[in-house]
Amino acid sequence: MSNYKFIENGSVTSPRGFVAGGVIAGIKPNNTTKRDLGMIFCEKPCAAAAIFTKNRVKSDTIYVTQEHLKNGVAQAVIANSGNANACNPDGYEKAEQMCALAADALGIAADDVIVASTGVIGQALPIEPIEKSVGALKDSMTRDGGTYAAEAIMTTDTIKKEWAVQLTLGGKTVTIGGIAKGSGMIHINMGTTLSFVTTDAAVSAEMLHSALIEAADVSYNMVSVDGDTSTNDTLAIMASGLAGNDEITEKNGDYALFVEALTAAFKAVAKKLAADGEGATKLVIGKVSGAKDESTAKVIAKSVICSSLVKAAMFGADANCGRILCAIGYSGAEVDVKKIDVSYRSAKGEILVCKDGMGLAFDEDKAKEILIESEIDIIINLGDGNGEAEAYGCDLTYDYVKINGDYRT
Missing domain, CATH: 3.60.70.12 (L-amino peptidase D-ALA esterase/amidase)
Structure with missing residues (x-):
């Protein structure tokens, strides 16, 4: 309470x-x-x-x-x-x-x-x-x-x-x-x-x-x-x-x-x-658990929601787990890639797209339905400890470039 x-x-x-x-x-x-x-x-x-x-x-x-x-x-x-x-x-x-x-x-x-x-x-x-x-x-x-x-x-x-x-x-x-x-x-x-x-x-x-x-x-x-x-x-x-x-x-x-x-x-x-990010249509929350410590979880969560490719995929409602794994991999955090699970969740449900570091076959139509919502959770379990963290981002849209292309004028 x-x-x-x-x-x-x-x-x-x-x-x-x-x-x-x-x-x-x-x-x-x-x-x-x-x-x-x-x-x-x-x-x-x-x-x-x-x-x-x-x-x-x-x-x-x-x-x-x-x-x-x-x-x-x-x-x-x-x-x-x-x-x-x-x-x-x-x-x-x-x-x-x-x-x-x-x-x-x-x-x-x-x-x-x-x-x-x-x-x-x-x-x-x-x-x-x-x-x-x-x-x-x-x-x-x-x-x-x-x-x-x-x-x-x-x-x-x-x-x-x-x-x-x-x-x-x-x-x-x-x-x-x-x-x-x-x-x-x-x-x-x-x-x-x-x-x-x-x-x-x-x-x-x-x-x-x-x-x-x-x-x-x-x-x-x-x-x-x-x-x-x-x-x-x-x-x-x-x-x-x-x-x-x-x-x-x-x-x-x-x-x-x-x-x-x-x-x-x-x-x-x-x-x-x-x-309310400029041009954004979706709130994207990176939820990391199973990290060896909180610091590791924070680094990975931030890396994922900062990725331009992840942000673009969220705009297009594309359940591309490769972009998530890539962002985890270059984050600088120490992880065992073969333990990583990734799923997407929204008000329309949840779908697992990666298990033990490997992409899975999944229902693309169901994934699209989940990712078209205005709030998306990217759920990452590292299977390596009790550390957890959340990071908050948004999708990357055409309007972001329009807004910032002539911001001053």
């Missing part, structure tokens, strides 16, 4: 003390219909932490946020879509300006603002639309405004990613909520594309940072849409402590419960990120 429950229509404002909003600032040229500037605010300073992209090319928003979080405190987030503020000569200055504008509007210190951007890389971020809109942005924030903040960070996303879960810590009801964005340029190697998490639990900044790493490692870090790790990936969390639980300052039982709930939420969002 789970120690947590998901909240229907939950978002980043579900925890006590938080409001959020989003407005149309016009950061992207000719944008008059889509929110592109969002803000999250807490009524009190929060313990805070974040993890970031492992890409050596980073947006200056990351460097500014890293500096601001050195004291483990934050009270607000300001984020824009339409421009990544990456690879620009004045990027750091613009990121600091965004923080100062948010701080002035909210009456807080600029050092207590987390800043993030997403969009086109290598183009100067226009600060004027943000200057003109920050007042309206502040006025837009409400307890129901999490959904508008979620919309404001979308780029090629087709759906908003927002959630909230509740659990009990020390007899107190605690809520964790969040928003995320991501559709393309996703091969996550830290946490996620952009994701902002709030909680009313009392948790120290050190434990928040540890919890993010643990939860992201088996969820967001197991997502790949196209093999490209973004320059802007930021996963940040703020904890208000307003739930009134005893502060979590060590890895005790309450910490374990907090990480369990956070991980469950992150896995749910990871599936949404993969399913």
Whole structure:
């Protein structure tokens, strides 16, 4: 039985003390219909932490946020879509300006603002639309405004990613909520594309940072849409402590419960990120069991869902087990090829296509019926131990090339 429950229509404002909003600032040229500037605010300073992209090319928003979080405190987030503020000569200055504008509007210190951007890389971020809109942005924030903040960070996303879960810590009801964005340029190697998490639990900044790493490692870090790790990936969390639980300052039982709930939420969002991959028609989940350890299982699961040939086969509903075996073989993991079993599963059933490393004769029509569904499990048993892992990907379609062929223009 789970120690947590998901909240229907939950978002980043579900925890006590938080409001959020989003407005149309016009950061992207000719944008008059889509929110592109969002803000999250807490009524009190929060313990805070974040993890970031492992890409050596980073947006200056990351460097500014890293500096601001050195004291483990934050009270607000300001984020824009339409421009990544990456690879620009004045990027750091613009990121600091965004923080100062948010701080002035909210009456807080600029050092207590987390800043993030997403969009086109290598183009100067226009600060004027943000200057003109920050007042309206502040006025837009409400307890129901999490959904508008979620919309404001979308780029090629087709759906908003927002959630909230509740659990009990020390007899107190605690809520964790969040928003995320991501559709393309996703091969996550830290946490996620952009994701902002709030909680009313009392948790120290050190434990928040540890919890993010643990939860992201088996969820967001197991997502790949196209093999490209973004320059802007930021996963940040703020904890208000307003739930009134005893502060979590060590890895005790309450910490374990907090990480369990956070991980469950992150896995749910990871599936949404993969399913909403640019041009995708199917969510593809690589499920590996029987590995000698978890690390081996993770490497193989990720290798399979990252394979362009596997992704193309899923688009075409082609039950080609050779592509799965090939991806396992070049993953770098140590496996006994003669023990590998592979099957495909969806809402229409399951079919075994490989046994002991050898392809089987199977009903092609039944396989097609299974693989034409919108969510596919690729089930791999290595027969070599108790290690297991999941990775989340999508199919590779014609539309992915269309979207990215003219993304900038």
